Amino acid sequence: MIQAGAKWVQKTAPGVISVGLGGDYIWRDRRSRERRARLMAGITTLDCPGPGARCLVRAEATQIFPLPGFDAYRGQMYRLDAHYRLRPGNWTAELKYRADYNDRDNLDTGEEFFSVSPERHGLDAGIEYDLTDQLSVEAGAGFRFSYYRTPHQLIVPEGRQTIRREDKRHTLSVGTTYRFSRRTSLSLDLDRIDNNSNIDRYSYDRHTVTASLAVGF
Secondary structure: OEEEEEEEEEEEEOOOOEEEEEEEEEEEEEEEEEEEEEEEEEEOOOOOOOOOOEEEEEEEEEEEEEEEOOOOOEEEEEEEEEEEOOOOOOOEEEEEEEEEEEEEEOEOOOOOEEEOOOOEEEEEEEOOOOOOOOEEEEEEEEEEEEEEEEEEEEEEOOOOEEEOOOOEEEEEEEEEEEEEOOOOEEEEEEEEEEEOOOHHHEEEEEEEEEEEEEOOO
16 A cells, blocks of 8 residues: 655644545555545644643545456545543553444445445554664554444355344554654554454454554655
């Protein structure tokens, strides 16, 4: 994935207000998958309880433009994030809530129907410790519940099954970040994801290693 964005920032009495535009380009196994256009708005305030505390609320509206072969994902995604961060000394503690609403075309093969329009609610907690001014280590855990509004219609050995898909996903992560400057950093993260679905084919246990380079302008 490649992401780019620009935003307008204004300081006000309650905090910092931002409004921006963004775009994503996504591919998988050298095959282009989709492009996205995003409209973002948020507010950050330092008037939160606790030492070095910060609160953030952000909303996004995204239009998805799929490439051939992924037409089922055409549509809109709406997202709401709420984020609380506490920073006592060299420690940082975070609590995040995210809600997603998808309105996609969905996939109808003629024999089976698959919904790709979930409603999701997720809660993540994390803790970070600064070993030096440049190097930090972190760990986190999270839970996400996904509900697909339109029932799946699947071919199973017993015949045709109509079922609303529900997923419960648990995550664990550890990682480290090295900051070259205030605007540039390199991160390495190890994640374990355990997804339990009421449809067996969507249950999985996955381990991921991610390297990220963040550059601000």
